[in-house]
Amino acid sequence: MFVPPSEEQVPTDEQEAIIQSSASPLKVIAFAGTGKTTTLLLRSQRESNKRHLYLAFNKSVEEEAKRKFPGNVTSRTIHALAFQAVGKRYKVGKLSPYQVSRQLNLPYYNALIVIRTLENWLISADQELGPQHAARDFLTRYKGAATSRLMDAATALWNTMLEGKLDSVPMTHSGYLKLFQLSNPELRYDAILLDEAQDTNLVTHELVMSQSKHSDIIVVGDDFQAIYAWRGAVSALSRIQAETLYLTQSFRFGQAVADVANGILSRYFALPKRMQGTGQTEVGCVDTRKRHTIVSRTNSHLFKRASELCQHARLHIAGSNGNGELPIFGTLMDIYHLWRNQKFEIRDPEVKCFESYEQAKSLAESEMLDHEYAVALRIVEEFGVTIPKRIEDIKAAMEYDPDQSDVYLTTTHKAKGGEWDRVIVADDFPKLFDKNGNLIPLGFDEGQLDPQEINLIYVAATRAKQQLQINPDIRRLIGGVGNHGFDRPGRGESQAGTGGSESSNGLNEK
Numbered sequence: 431m432f433v434p435p436s437e438e439q440v441p442t443d444e445q446e447a448i449i450q451s452s453a454s455p456l457k458v459i460a461f462a463g464t465g466k467t468t469t470l471l472l473r474s475q476r477e478s479n480k481r482h483l484y485l486a487f488n489k490s491v492e493e494e495a496k497r498k499f500p501g502n503v504t505s506r507t508i509h510a511l512a513f514q515a516v517g518k519r520y521k522v523g524k525l526s527p528y529q530v531s532r533q534l535n536l537p538y539y540n541a542l543i544v545i546r547t548l549e550n551w552l553i554s555a556d557q558e559l560g561p562q563h564a565a566r567d568f569l570t571r572y573k574g575a576a577t578s579r580l581m582d583a584a585t586a587l588w589n590t591m592l593e594g595k596l597d598s599v600p601m602t603h604s605g606y607l608k609l610f611q612l613s614n615p616e617l618r619y620d621a622i623l624l625d626e627a628q629d630t631n632l633v634t635h636e637l638v639m640s641q642s643k644h645s646d647i648i649v650v651g652d653d654f655q656a657i658y659a660w661r662g663a664v665s666a667l668s669r670i671q672a673e674t675l676y677l678t679q680s681f682r683f684g685q686a687v688a689d690v691a692n693g694i695l696s697r698y699f700a701l702p703k704r705m706q707g708t709g710q711t712e713v714g715c716v717d718t719r720k721r722h723t724i725v726s727r728t729n730s731h732l733f734k735r736a737s738e739l740c741q742h743a744r745l746h747i748a749g750s751n752g753n754g755e756l757p758i759f760g761t762l763m764d765i766y767h768l769w770r771n772q773k774f775e776i777r778d779p780e781v782k783c784f785e786s787y788e789q790a791k792s793l794a795e796s797e798m799l800d801h802e803y804a805v806a807l808r809i810v811e812e813f814g815v816t817i818p819k820r821i822e823d824i825k826a827a828m829e830y831d832p833d834q835s836d837v838y839l840t841t842t843h844k845a846k847g848g849e850w851d852r853v854i855v856a857d858d859f860p861k862l863f864d865k866n867g868n869l870i871p872l873g874f875d876e877g878q879l880d881p882q883e884i885n886l887i888y889v890a891a892t893r894a895k896q897q898l899q900i901n902p903d904i905r906r907l908i909g910g911v912g913n914h915g916f917d918r919p920g921r922g923e924s925q926a927g928t929g930g931s932e933s934s935n936g937l938n939e940k
Contacts, residue, residue, distance in 0.1 A: 462892035463682025517606030627651035693908030740827035748840035
């Protein structure tokens with residue numbers, strides 16, 4: 431949450447401690463909605479004689495910071511810095527397994543392994559590519575002595591990218607960021623402020639911490655909001671030993687939602703501090719006659735809700751463009767045509783290269799398929815021949831301006847950093863209890879719950895400013911915590927979209 435400070439604004443005691451601290455590095459643990467960006471702004475105002483670099487998590491945060499931070503602060507993403515220094519020399523794009531398989535004369539699956547292996551190195555802090563970066567090989571084609579062939583292929587791919595002669599094998603965003611790191615740059619600022627530090631990768635962590643010889647380093651984030659491990663993110667917060675200060679007072683929501691957040695986290699983790707709410711937020715059933723937001727765990731569930739709601743509501747879906755189109759619509763239709771064995775209708779050459787729908791499905795099940803294709807496959811599996819009609823109905827109900835919509839639909843990953851008056855947490859998050867009613871333990875083995883799934887629930891539940899509706903499993907988890915006179919059924923509860931009886935499809939966002 432970002433609240434531009436007025437000249438009269440008095441920092442809280444927690445904010446004042448961060449503003450005044452001379453520690454470097456300084457670690458700031460900022461819970462949801464606690465004004466971390468505002469705190470950094472206040473600190474940079476106090477240090478008007480110093481040049482600050484604010485490293486934003488994404489482009490939209492960078493643009494907002496440019497508008498609101500004072501003139502002594504440069505706001506950039508780490509990729510923007512790297513592109514200006516290195517990336518602009520190259521044609522930048524996304525590697526196509528199909529094109530890589532052609533250039534390296536490899537089967538499609540092998541090309542996927544090579545791309546994943548190279549990516550593992552690019553997002554690491556390591557100087558050289560090595561066997562430790564080998565991607566998980568579900569078909570065991572690169573086991574044992576064959577690993578050297580994998581390293582040779584990944585090196586050949588990297589060299590082709592560096593040469594920049596083939597449009598079909600472009601430099602990637604991860605690639606030019608790696609080149610930037612390997613150049614050992616010196617960022618000439620008095621202080622570097624790393625936001626959303628829990629979702630950085632190792633190459634970014636190395637870049638930032640290498641500046642500590644000449645710059646103050648402040649890393650800000652919340653490990654409980656770390657939700658990008660599936661794409662290589664690690665927490666800079668947990669990797670550095672430093673003075674640690676906290677922001678626990680949320681300006682987004684009241685104590686009822688703070689109680690929900692504390693209840694979710696405390697069932698699984700040891701909390702160093704507890705969140706405190708400010709103002710009033712009700713927890714119970716959202717009044718769906720008013721504009722509200724539904725936060726889903728998966729894209730497939732979001733698609734399902736959109737296809738139900740579009741019959742009687744105007745929709746805005748996070749990520750849609752001015753024509754009401756979602757990028758996934760085109761991919762979804764291509765996978766649909768693959769499923770129907772209508773290859774002549776497929777537009778994406780990547781999808782055309784699949785031998786069959788069964789091959790694509792097998793790759794998705796082995797977690798080797800690109801995320802967007804895997805999501806489309808799950809949707810095709812669930813909705814089959816109804817997909818074209820559902821897409822057309824959704825497009826007809828779309829509003830470009832979210833403020834003109836009746837319902838805003840988003841996944842938790844896209845909701846990160848967002849806030850809305852009325853929020854419904856959907857029912858497609860992983861189940862928290864087994865069939866015997868026991869809490870499913872955290873872990874990474876079969877039958878266990880990935881800890882980041884709890885982070886996703888925490889992120890989803892802390893988006894609400896006025897009203898929050900949690901699903902039955904979360905309510906069972908916290909044992910009724912946060913019920914502040916808002917338990918009676920909300921008006922409009924019988925309409926689609928209240929989230930109270932949705933069934934889990936067990937699909938992962940990744």
